[in-house]
Amino acid sequence: MANTTTRKGRKAEIRAMIAAERRELADLLDGLRDGQWNEPSLCAGWRVREVAAHMSTGFRLSLPATLRELAGAGGNLHRMTDRVARRDAAARSTAELAAFLRDGAHHPWTPPVGGFAAALGHDVVHGLDITVALGIDRRVPEERLRVLLAGIRPSGLRFFGVDLDGVQLCADDLDWSYGAGSGAPVRGAAQDLLLLAFGRRLPPGRLRGEPSGRFTGTANATA
Structure with a gap:
């Protein structure tokens, strides 16, 4: 019982980190100049706006919609995420892209592998894809970094x-x-x-x- 309680408590801590990270990044996105949205990120071929669009895809698309998008991309996950990010980056305003992240702060989405720690990694790394590329000196809180650094594996x-x-x-x-x-x-x-x-x-x-x-x-x- 103690181990179960500990696991639940740790999961709650990581979910709180995720919510804080999304809110902070939404505030950062709201403060970007128009030109910065079109600057290249650390993600190959994606500007800041494509990264921002991609970050909220997991909790904007339902599972059936995601499966349809995946089928349309021939089952290739990378092709799907690229196509959806480009489409949504073009169709949505920058204010909407920031709001999606803020409104989804507590959404329980996780990547296919890795649970909530992987979801935290998704948010932190994509946030850094933006801030490092733009030369913005945002420091990710140590407690979030330690969760992710501890999870690095050969796989x-x-x-x-x-x-x-x-x-x-x-x-x-x-x-x-x-x-x-x-x-x-x-x-x-x-x-x-x-x-x-x-x-x-x-x-x-x-x-x-x-x-x-x-x-x-x-x-x-x-x-």
Whole structure:
């Protein structure tokens, strides 16, 4: 019984983090200038407006609607998400895109794998896709980062096409590292290393260490 209570309490904590993250990002989106919405994000081929549209897709589309969209994309999830993001980014105003995120703050949507921690990761990483690309110095709260950093697994790295062979990630601002202790260190802020683990390439100057060039440059992830 104690373990069940603990799990329920932890789930409630993560859901509260999700709601806070969505509200904060909605406020940030509301404050963007018109031109910033058309700037490229860290997601390949997506501007800020496509990322913002994508972030609320999971709780704007019903399951039947999602399955229809997936069928229309030939069962290819990445093709579906790209098409829906582009369509909704063009059809909705920027005020609507921000409002969708705020209004869905407590929506129980989760990705197909990973539960609420994965939903938190979806929001945090896509938020960073926007803020890092725009040069906005938003710091994700430590408690949210620790949930996500603790969840990094080889399977997730493979999904995002991240090769950490011979590399150790070392955070400058948290007591956290990942990878073989004998690996060549790549150092940076914890939230930048999180982006790296989700397949993002960082702007120059954000990472340090000999292998850091492997993770710097053109964006290559959209999930």
